[in-house]
Ligand SMILES: Cc1cc2nc3c(=O)[nH]c(=O)nc-3n(C[C@H](O)[C@H](O)[C@H](O)COP(=O)(O)OP(=O)(O)OC[C@H]3O[C@@H](n4cnc5c(N)ncnc54)[C@H](O)[C@@H]3O)c2cc1C
């Protein structure tokens with residue numbers, strides 16, 4: 045049985061018309077005066093875009109900040125890998141963009157499963173993010189006149205995406221990291237690198253701190269604070285193969301969940317349509333090819349499943365440009381979820397291409413004819429090189445092969461408008477929370493959300509909580525609860541070491557990923573989910589009996605780190621399937637094949653499912669407790685997404 | 689799909705910073721040429737664990753050449769034989785059946801060894817903390833298009849900003865100098881209009897922190913050829929000239 049306090053979901057949406065809510069919040073929140081800020085300690089776990097920007101800003105405001113990352117340096121966080129860009133409603137191109145349009149596109153893109161008030165705030169602060177990032181030296185792409193350049197991304201009808209070559213995430217993360225580094229140099233932020241948070245400690249009904257494992261020495265330690273922010277990224281690696289960095293994991297979020305933080309919409313996962321297909325069974329990681337390629341590439345498969353000619357020899361009549369055929373108005377730019385499912389159907393139908401018949405073509409031949417090879421090289425040269433390095437094939441001469449892969453997770457820790465979880469004093473930011481993207485995220489909107497949370501939301505909302513604790517002592521690391529949880533975790537890791545089975549953690553992760561991908565991937569149904577719900581616990585039981593971890597626990601041991609992370613993926617995987625099972629509709633990234641229209645499109649059910657599902661930990665991973673937060677739309681009306 | 693056979697790995701193993709290091713040989717009877725070098729290490733490690741032996745410790749994360757976490761001397765070359773690529777982007781197809789591949793950690797005084805192939809590169813963070821930023825408190829920024837930046841300037845800044853902080857430059861340098869890294873960080877900010885107010889202060893602080901941790905540059909140029917992002921050595925010239933200017937100005941101020 046769980047000993048956590050019972051959960052109530054109060055979204056704390058401020059009063060007033062949608063467009064005024066955020067300003068109303070700011071006008072009415074409780075503040076902590078500058079001299080008192082240093083009396084508060086705030087722990088930030090994770091130093092990606094969300095964490096680094098929060099640490100920099102809170103440190104600068106005067107709070108005592110301690111930032112934790114399992115990486116050797118904050119600059120390694122997975123945010124660094126984002127390629128395409130970041131959205132903002134600047135309307136610099138004068139093409140009709142506005143805060144309202146970005147808000148509406150995000151709600152619609154999320155298939156009407158996100159909270160209006162949060163999304164509106166996101167669109168509002170998007171403009172400040174660009175100002176902030178430019179001021180701190182992010183070298184965004186520019187026009188010859190010296191002004192900022194924009195592109196249209198992921199099928200948006202306006203050009204609102206800011207980018208820095210194909211390295212936008214890198215440049216934004218370096219920007220946020222440098223701001224945090226400045227605060228570290230000034231002594232306002234203390235950085236704990238190669239430290240993994242393994243648990244959350246709550247005392248008297250609120251979050252009191254965290255327990256960490258030092259990856260270098262294997263030592264466990266407690267860290268008390270007035271508030272804790274989890275900015276620990278997404279759980280896309282539950283699928284084992286994904287475009288996420290190898291170390292991305294759910295441990296921080298999951299351990300917080302086990303201590304009372306509700307977990308929302310875990311079944312909302314984004315499968316990105318343009319990744320390089322798997323080459324063999326032992327592959328460890330998949331690579332994303334930027335979505336921008338779809339602006340010029342045409343996607344097709346051979347009409348005949350038994351086709352044996354090479355791509356160039358297949359005449360147009362024997363090709364199926366299926367996206368252009370099914371979605372004539374969006375064509376190759378159809379949204380991610382729609383394109384991914386279409387590719388899966390082609391491959392399932394035997395029309396896949398490549399040695400394993402597990403991909404579809406993304407063909408630049410027409411674009412090269414029209415624009416010349418030089419133009420294509422200028423636009424995509426580095427992506428083409430990357431593709432060639434990985435596959436050994438030259439995409440100027442033969443089409444790329446692509447296939448969908450796990451990329452992003454919209455689900456995450458449930459937070460209210462102030463980004464607080466169901467545990468008072470515990471916050472979640474960036475991809476780790478569930479907040480803004482509903483059932484499907486638009487391209488270039490994750491970077492925007494991470495920076496919005498860290499730079500412009502948390503610094504305001506956190507004082508609203510802290511103010512009440514001024515001059516009241518908080519429990520320190522010698523409190524019994526810290527000691528107890530520290531020792532529970534010491535035992536947990538000792539246990540991984542001592543099982544003495546026959547297989548390393550990677551084996552279990554790969555097998556688990558296969559189950560989740562097969563039954564809770566792009567296409568889900570009741571029978572499959574039931575199967576997953578019985579296979580996952582069986583595999584988890586085997587993990588607990590047959591795991592083998594070699595090496596010691598007093599110096600770095602990557603096998604042991606992995607064991608802890610895989611253990612948590614098992615329980616999360618169960619919850620993903622459970623969530624997918626109860627959501628008897630298709631929406632965004634969640635496609636239940638029982639719920640589709642006659643022509644195979646997602647069939648949403650707004651009458652019964654216009655809510656967030658937030659799960660409470662019951663003490664038994666197989667019996668989570670379901671809660672619902674109704675989504676009330678004041679501003680927008682439900683619409684069926686159509687890209688035909 | 690072709691398969692390479694009979695690969696011998698000679699891997700550096702060392703229990704800790706003070707331990708005695710040694711090479712250990714591992715046979716890889718078969719590996720797909722589609723696999724990356726690090727995927728081969730994953731496979732070797734999985735086998736080692738199953739055999740009850742300790743896995744080889746190595747740093748890695750994104751596996752797409754952007755996070756700068758991976759770090760290996762492959763056959764004596766930082767990041768191995770593929771030009772303009774990081775270790776994680778080296779694929780087995782660049783090797784041949786029967787090859788022996790030697791894997792060693794970065795070796796430099798500024799990067800103490802942690803274990804096996806992993807080193808501690810946190811001195812890079814110290815250099816950035818010393819001055820690698822533009823002071824711009826959150827919320828106070830003017831509209832982003834207020835200062836137009838000529839495209840060539842912004843492009844040159846971006847060329848330098850592409851540095852992934854992997855440390856190959858230090859590992860390749862006979863003196864273990866960190867000039868390419870530091871100068872890239874400086875050029876990124878010093879070339880931009882926003883970076884001008886702190887240009888001198890920044891340059892002095894970062895160069896001096898660099899000197900505290902790393903060897904001195906004697907223009908070998910090995911750093912540029914090892915750099916997975918092909919960062920230009922011209923940045924070092926810019927750094928040196930900025931450093932002289934700042935020192936000179938400061939001396940004048942002191943003399944006054
Ligand atoms: C290949 C790729 C391309 C992408 N391209 C784009 C794009 O073009 N535009 C866009 O908007 N989005 C893009 N995304 C999505 C976007 O990059 C991420 O959603 C976003 O960067 C997440 O930022 P974050 O700060 O929430 O988390 P991360 O950057 O993942 O940071 C997580 C941090 O938490 C730390 N951490 C985690 N767990 C623990 C723990 N237990 N203890 C201590 N520390 C911990 C890590 O060390 C790290 O510092 C892309 C994603 C991928 C995979």
Ligand code: FES
Nearest residue numbers: 749751756758776
């Ligand atoms: S693992 Fe990220 S650069 Fe090699």
